[in-house]
Amino acid sequence: MASSTHTADAIVIGGGLHGCAAALYLARSGLRSIIVEKDHVGRHASGVNAGGVRRLGRALPELPLADAALAQWRNIRDLVDDDCGFASPGQVKVAETEAELQALKARRETLLAHGFGHEEIIDAKQLRELVPALAPHCVGAMRVRGDGHADPFSTMQAFKRKALSLGVRIFERAPVETLQKRGGTWRVTSARGGLEAPVIVNCAGAWGGRIAGMLGDYAPVEVQALMLMITERLKPFVKPVIGAQGRSLSFKQFGNGTVLIGGGYRGRAEPERNLTHLDFGGLAANAAAAAALFPAMRGARILRCWAGIEGHMPDGIPVIGAGMEEGVFHAFGFSAHGFALSPIVGKIIADLVATGAADLPIGAFSIGRFSRPAA
Amino acid sequence: MKSRYDIAIVGAGPAGMAAAAAAAGHGASVLLLDEQSEAGGQIYRAVSRQNFKDRNILGSDYYEGLDLVSELASSGAEHVTGATVWQVSPEREIGVSKDGTARMVTAGQVILATGAQERPFPVPGWTLPGVMTAGGAQSVLKSSALAAPDAVFAGSGPLLYLVAYQYMKAGIPVRAILDTTPRANALRALPHLPAALRSIGALMKGRRWIASLRAAGIPFIKHIEDLKLTGTDCVTGVEYRRGKRWRKIDAAQVFLHQGVVPDVNLAMAAGCAHRWSAAQLCWHAETDAWGETDIPGIAIAGDGAAIGGALAAEYLGRIAAHGALHRCGCLGRAERDSLAAPFRRALAGEMRLRPFLDALFRPPRRLRIPQGDATIVCRCEEVPAALIRESVALGCLGPNQLKSFSRCGMGPCQGRFCGLTVSEMIAEARGVGVAEVGALRLRPPVKPLMLEELAALAVEPVSMPGKR
Ligand SMILES: Cc1cc2nc3c(=O)[nH]c(=O)nc-3n(C[C@H](O)[C@H](O)[C@H](O)COP(=O)(O)OP(=O)(O)OC[C@H]3O[C@@H](n4cnc5c(N)ncnc54)[C@H](O)[C@@H]3O)c2cc1C
Ligand SMILES: Cc1cc2nc3c(=O)[nH]c(=O)nc-3n(C[C@H](O)[C@H](O)[C@H](O)COP(=O)(O)OP(=O)(O)OC[C@H]3O[C@@H](n4cnc5c(N)ncnc54)[C@H](O)[C@@H]3O)c2cc1C
Numbered sequence: 001m002a003s004s005t006h007t008a009d010a011i012v013i014g015g016g017l018h019g020c021a022a023a024l025y026l027a028r029s030g031l032r033s034i035i036v037e038k039d040h041v042g043r044h045a046s047g048v049n050a051g052g053v054r055r056l057g058r059a060l061p062e063l064p065l066a067d068a069a070l071a072q073w074r075n076i077r078d079l080v081d082d083d084c085g086f087a088s089p090g091q092v093k094v095a096e097t098e099a100e101l102q103a104l105k106a107r108r109e110t111l112l113a114h115g116f117g118h119e120e121i122i123d124a125k126q127l128r129e130l131v132p133a134l135a136p137h138c139v140g141a142m143r144v145r146g147d148g149h150a151d152p153f154s155t156m157q158a159f160k161r162k163a164l165s166l167g168v169r170i171f172e173r174a175p176v177e178t179l180q181k182r183g184g185t186w187r188v189t190s191a192r193g194g195l196e197a198p199v200i201v202n203c204a205g206a207w208g209g210r211i212a213g214m215l216g217d218y219a220p221v222e223v224q225a226l227m228l229m230i231t232e233r234l235k236p237f238v239k240p241v242i243g244a245q246g247r248s249l250s251f252k253q254f255g256n257g258t259v260l261i262g263g264g265y266r267g268r269a270e271p272e273r274n275l276t277h278l279d280f281g282g283l284a285a286n287a288a289a290a291a292a293l294f295p296a297m298r299g300a301r302i303l304r305c306w307a308g309i310e311g312h313m314p315d316g317i318p319v320i321g322a323g324m325e326e327g328v329f330h331a332f333g334f335s336a337h338g339f340a341l342s343p344i345v346g347k348i349i350a351d352l353v354a355t356g357a358a359d360l361p362i363g364a365f366s367i368g369r370f371s372r373p374a375a
Numbered sequence: 376m377k378s379r380y381d382i383a384i385v386g387a388g389p390a391g392m393a394a395a396a397a398a399a400g401h402g403a404s405v406l407l408l409d410e411q412s413e414a415g416g417q418i419y420r421a422v423s424r425q426n427f428k429d430r431n432i433l434g435s436d437y438y439e440g441l442d443l444v445s446e447l448a449s450s451g452a453e454h455v456t457g458a459t460v461w462q463v464s465p466e467r468e469i470g471v472s473k474d475g476t477a478r479m480v481t482a483g484q485v486i487l488a489t490g491a492q493e494r495p496f497p498v499p500g501w502t503l504p505g506v507m508t509a510g511g512a513q514s515v516l517k518s519s520a521l522a523a524p525d526a527v528f529a530g531s532g533p534l535l536y537l538v539a540y541q542y543m544k545a546g547i548p549v550r551a552i553l554d555t556t557p558r559a560n561a562l563r564a565l566p567h568l569p570a571a572l573r574s575i576g577a578l579m580k581g582r583r584w585i586a587s588l589r590a591a592g593i594p595f596i597k598h599i600e601d602l603k604l605t606g607t608d609c610v611t612g613v614e615y616r617r618g619k620r621w622r623k624i625d626a627a628q629v630f631l632h633q634g635v636v637p638d639v640n641l642a643m644a645a646g647c648a649h650r651w652s653a654a655q656l657c658w659h660a661e662t663d664a665w666g667e668t669d670i671p672g673i674a675i676a677g678d679g680a681a682i683g684g685a686l687a688a689e690y691l692g693r694i695a696a697h698g699a700l701h702r703c704g705c706l707g708r709a710e711r712d713s714l715a716a717p718f719r720r721a722l723a724g725e726m727r728l729r730p731f732l733d734a735l736f737r738p739p740r741r742l743r744i745p746q747g748d749a750t751i752v753c754r755c756e757e758v759p760a761a762l763i764r765e766s767v768a769l770g771c772l773g774p775n776q777l778k779s780f781s782r783c784g785m786g787p788c789q790g791r792f793c794g795l796t797v798s799e800m801i802a803e804a805r806g807v808g809v810a811e812v813g814a815l816r817l818r819p820p821v822k823p824l825m826l827e828e829l830a831a832l833a834v835e836p837v838s839m840p841g842k843r
Contacts, residue, residue, distance in 0.1 A: 040772060042779055153779040161769075172772075232787055232823065248840040264840030275646070278819060280462070280470060280479060284832035285839075291830045298827035303787055304818045316841075 006169070008034045010199035010353060011188055013176050013211055015039075016046035017339060018331050019203035020159040020168075021346025024080070026201075027166035029354040034197070035168060036190050038175035038207075039274065042156035045205055046339070048308035050228055050250060050262050051152040052241055053340040055118055056091045056144040057107075059317050061364035062341070063116055068360060069344040070146060079343060082158035085151025087255070089239040092122075092131060093142040094293065100245040104142040118144050133237045135293050142245075149241055149252055152339065159342070171195075179214045186327060199327045199353055206271055206311035208319065208332025217323045218372045220314060221333050225269035225276040225307035226262070227283055231300045233257030238294070247289040259300065261290045264336060267307040276307035310336055320345055320365035322352060329353060330367055376455055376473075376480060380406040381703045382696070383469055383482035384452075385460045385641065388416015389685045390677025391488030392443045393692035394699075395452035398486075401705045405452040406480065408471055410459040410822075414444050416490055417510070418685040426520040432544045433517065434537075436685075443689065461820035463487065463645045465670050470820065470832075477828040484672050484699035487642050488692060491635035491678035494657070494738065495796045496530060497745045500604030501631060502754045509538045509632035522547045526628035527613050529553040529602055532736040533581050535632040540584040543591055550626060551594040553615050555633065557739045558598045564734035571731035578728065601741065604629055633738040637679050640791055644817045645673060651810040654733050655682055656743070657795060658814055665698025666691060674699060682733075683726060690722040744800050752800065753793040755786020763797065767804040774798050774815035787823060790815040 010026055012019045015037030023033045037043075053073055055066040076084045095101035101121070108119045120143045127134065127141045164170065174192035179200065181187070188195040204211040209221030234257050242251040248263035265282035269275075283305055291298050313319065313333040318341075320331050329352055331345050338345075348358045382398045384391045387409035395407040407414075415422045419440025430438055447454060455473060462470035469480045493508045500506065509528060515521045516538075527550045528539045535552075542549050571578055589595050601616035605623075614623045636657035639649060647668040649658040659681045666674035676695035677688030697715040700706040706714070745752060748761035758781050766780035774790070774797045777783050783797060784790030790797065794815035802809040 040776055043776075047779055157769075157779055229829075231826070265836060266838050266840070268837075277464070278462075279837045280468075280819075280829075280832060281834035282836040282838065284829055284834055285836050287826050287832075288830035291826055298825070298830075300826045301787070301823035302820060302826055302829055303823055304785075304789060305820065306818045 005194040005196060006034055008032045008169070008195070008197045010201055011036060011186065011195050011197045012201040012203055014203035014205055014207070014332070015041040015170060015172065016044060016203060016205050017156060017159055017342040018205070018334070018345055019201070020156070020163045021342045022201050022203055022331060022349040023168040024159060024163045024166060025346045025350030026353060027163065027168055029350050031350070031354060033168055034195055035163070035170045036174045036176055036188065036192070036195065037170065037172050040172045041160045041170060043274070045308045045310045046156050047152060048228070048306060049152050049339050050252070050260055051149045051155070051339060052091070052250060052252070052337070053086070053149055054091045054144065054147040054241065056093055056142065056147055057243070058337070060114060061317060061361070064360050065341055065344050069341050072343040073150065076150070076343070080158040080162040082154060084155040084158050085255070086148065088146050088148035089241070090143060090145045091147035091241040091243065092127070093243040093245055094127070094134065094138050095140050095245050096138055097246065098139060101140045104140070104245055108142065118146070120144070131238055131240065131242065133294055133296055135295055138293070143240070147241065151254070176211065181325065184327070199329065201349055201353070202328070202330045202332055204332055206269070206309045208311055208330065212319070212323070212330060212367065215323050215328045216325050217328070217330070217367050219319050219330070219333060219367050219370050221311040222314070223269050223271045224310050224312050225267040226310050226336055227265050227267050227278060227286070227305060227307045228260060228262040229283060229286070229302050229305040230261070231259040232303055234259060234300055237296065242293065244289065244293060247292070249286070249289040249293065251290055251293070259297070261286060263289060269307070269309050271309055276309060278305055278307055310334070312336065318365055319367045320348060320362050321367060323367060376406070376453070376478065377404070378480060380404045380480065380482045381705070382406070382484045382486065382699050383408065383480060384486045384488055385409070385463070385469070386416065386488035386490055386677070386679065387411065387414040387447070387454060388488060388490045388677060388688060389418060389440070389443060390490070390679070390688035390692035391416065391486070392447045393689040394486050394488060394676055394696040395454065396443070396446045396450040397693040397696035398700055399450040399452040401700050403700060403703055403705045406482070407447070407452050407454040408458040408460055408469070409456060412456050414447055414454060415440055419443065420514060420517040425517070427545070433541055459822050460641065461822045461824050463641050463673065465646055465673070467672050472824060472828055475825070475828060477824060477832050479832065479834050483703045485674065486666070486692075486695050486699055487673065487675045487679055488677045488688070489638045489641055489679040490688070491682060492638045492791070493632060494634045494636050494743070495792055496631040496633050496742065497750055497752055497796050498602045498604065498742060499747055499750050500606065500610060502751050503604055503606050503610040504608070505606070505610035505627055506604055506629045506631060509535050509630040510635070512630045513538045513541065516541060516545065523628040524548045525550045525626070526630050527551050527553060527624060527626040528630045528632070529555065529613060530632040531556040531738060532632060532634040533732070534635065536581055536584045536588070538630065538632070539588055539593070543588060543593065549588070549593050551596065551624060552588060553599050553602065553613065554595065554597045555599045555602065555739070555742055556597070556736060560735050560737055563737070564731050567731035567734055570727045574724070574728040600739070633742060634736055635678065635682055636795060637681060639679065639814070640817050640821050642668065642675055642679065643814060644819050644821050646670060647673060647675070649814060651808070652681065654730070656737065666695035667698060672702065683729060687722055687725045690718040690725065693718045694722070743796065744803055745796070752796050753783040753786065753790070755788050756782040758783040760800065763800050764804050767801055771801065772805070773801060773813045775813070777801070784815050789817050791817070
């Protein structure tokens with residue numbers, strides 16, 4: 001096995017959601033690809049995330065992508081033959097003080113000025129009707145209808161299955177070891193032998209900066225271990241996904257009754273060993289935020305806490321686009337909100353590979369925005 | 376409870392009690408945590424407040440625990456009861472809840488003495504109301520003198536016979552004992568018999584229990600090859616097969632048991648290395664001569680590391696205590712070695728019987744790995760065997776990956792009860808060894824924790840989320 005060479009039109013490095021989405025769309029454009037994954041598909045961020053699909057609060061450059069992605073999520077079955085557990089009960093960002101509400105209103109004005117009207121402001125009474133379980137001190141909120149969440153596990157499996165059914169080959173437990181260009185061909189060595197293709201797609205998530213470096217590009221990825229916790233099954237009591245303007249919190253109840261609580265608190269990552277370590281101080285602060293907004297949750301039992309390894313960019317938006325060398329494309333560093341974008345980024349990458357252009361603005365995500373620090 | 380101790384021990388069974396008693400009195404501060412309301416662990420559960428007046432019911436081995444309990448009480452170790460440990464980090468921070476308050480205690484040395492749990496028994500109907508484990512039945516008997524009459528005991532191993540014997544002594548009618556020990560095991564155990572004969576006393580104990588049960592007229596049916604529990608809302612009967620023939624007995628209460636395995640949950644969540652034991656068909660922690668794991672400062676003693684029984688657990692607890700005392704600077708090397716020497720000798724004697732018992736009571740594959748498709752494997756999420764086999768067919772390589780194919784192991788118990796079954800099933804379906812498949816990794820909290828308890832934890836976050 002190790003001595004054989006596999007050839008394809010493109011080699012996708014990383015079997016997360018972005019790697020699978022890119023390979024899937026490449027296949028739809030008639031391009032054969034191989035995914036090389038150092039562990040197994042969905043082992044990292046894509047398999048352990050919170051499944052949030054939101055436009056609320058996104059950075060401006062991401063909004064056209066998030067809009068397009070939402071349209072795909074609504075019809076996700078057409079793409080991957082599975083509903084991925086997608087539901088769209090909306091997302092809500094709660095204000096607990098007048099000042100926080102003013103900040104939300106200001107944000108709404110900014111978006112309106114750029115032509116985005118999806119962020120609405122609701123008052124205390126509307127908020128109470130929408131989320132009766134919320135603590136009574138909340139004064140209002142920002143609401144985005146149509147936002148929601150999907151089930152990360154079934155999403156990951158569905159993308160993988162669909163990619164396979166379109167002829168994508170997936171090599172698991174195959175870390176990419178070296179990358180070399182000879183003539184117009186990239187040659188990759190991995191534990192599963194050699195691979196050759198004219199195109200490399202870097203979907204290596206938190207490891208994307210390392211792969212970019214091997215391809216002659218530079219991107220300062222900060223590796224983070226984002227933490228989440230989940231409760232036992234509770235009676236349904238909240239429909240929309242809840243965030244807060246003044247606290248780090250992301251809170252949602254899934255259809256099976258379990259409540260997922262996150263908020264960007266970080267543990268410690270050891271990406272070389274695939275390990276994460278929890279910080280119970282951070283989890284405690286996260287739990288306190290949840291308990292403050294949902295007093296009825298205080299007695300709920302937390303069953304599991306975990307952390308996933310994610311790549312963060314200094315400006316909080318991903319790297320998407322062509323690399324410096326011919327035949328190199330990047331999609332990594334999704335900075336804790338790449339789940340929602342995966343279907344559209346897969347399409348963008350396939351378009352770039354197939355036609356050299358994307359039909360959405362991606363200039364802000366160029367890898368060229370980072371400059372190598374002086375040695 | 377203080378916020379820091381030189382030595383902290385989790386579990387107040389024979390291993391933990393002995394470790395705490397041995398560690399105290401050498402200048403080290405010693406904390407012993409256990410979720411039970413008194414010291415004793417499994418074997419000596421509730422020994423210091425036993426309700427039964429007649430000592431013959433639970434037997435003399437049980438009351439031996441009183442010596443350890445009083446040794447602990449006078450040792451100077453701080454024993455906190457009702458204290459549930461929900462995490463131990465590699466940095467030896469111990470997350471513990473008591474009376475609805477969670478706190479973090481750090482220790483220079485940690486000894487995990489969390490003991491054993493019963494091996495899963497995933498036969499059709501094992502999750503029906505009215506079915507419980509023999510160990511569970513014994514816990515209730517010891518702690519509240521309650522018992523269910525006319526139960527069928529099914530399975531194999533010393534604890535099964537002991538609990539039936541204790542029931543009989545307590546005057547509670549036992550309907551039948553269905554013994555699933557495979558006929559062929561006796562032959563496989565034979566080579567280990569000469570060594571075992573040197574512990575003839577222990578060996579005869581089991582025979583005496585069985586003889587007394589038979590003499591009392593309780594049906595004792597041997598060489599049962601297959602079991603099914605029947606009933607719709609609750610168990611109403613047991614079907615069993617010997618050779619080709621199925622028979623049935625009515626039962627409103629069934630106690631299952633096929634041996635015990637180390638409770639590795641805290642150690643695995645901490646990240647301690649484990650290996651698959653082909654002899655005991657379970658995970659064993661990798662430990663050195665002092666019980667220390669590959670994570671410096673975390674040791675494991677007693678049945679939590681490998682099954683050796685109560686006396687071995689006690690000796691291992693004392694040995695681990697001396698190792699920990701040395702590592703925290705309270706004992707010199709020579710002193711450590713000489714203080715531990717008698718326990719090492721006693722331990723060697725105690726372990727002579729083990730290979731024989733392991734071989735004799737090795738549960739058969741068909742009772743460890745569900746044969747039918749409908750048999751439930753993960754009871755929290757009601758995942759049937761078929762779904763696990765399908766997941767393997769779809770490319771699932773191990774129990775942790777299984778979470779993305781099914782919800783197996785994602786319920787309240789996090790796979791504490793189905794983990795072994797799942798690893799063995801995946802290994803069988805893939806045609807590889809269990810070691811290659813690996814173990815289901817538990818995430819902290821290893822025991823459920825209330826949101827408000829976590830919220831009130833007085834620990835500062837290492838970093839605060841950046842605004843996004
Ligand atoms: C706890 C948590 C919660 C989150 N919640 C949300 C949310 O609610 N909504 C949202 O939109 N986003 C969320 N995210 C972010 C989202 O999960 C990620 O942005 C997204 O999954 C990234 O996908 P990916 O495919 O780029 O990365 P990954 O899933 O990390 O995949 C990259 C893959 O590349 C592989 N790889 C790396 N190096 C090599 C190599 N040398 N050779 C071969 N393979 C290699 C890795 O093994 C990995 O499997 C969350 C993330 C985390 C961690
Ligand atoms: C149900 C059961 C009944 C048994 N009965 C007998 C018997 O009657 N006779 C016999 O010879 N052998 C019996 N055994 C076998 C038993 O394993 C050994 O005899 C002996 O008890 C092992 O001693 P130990 O100190 O290693 O662990 P144990 O005696 O099991 O003690 C472990 C202690 O750790 C505590 N603990 C575990 N996890 C946590 C946590 N996260 N937080 C706080 N506390 C924790 C438990 O409450 C327990 O008290 C039984 C085993 C089981 C599983």
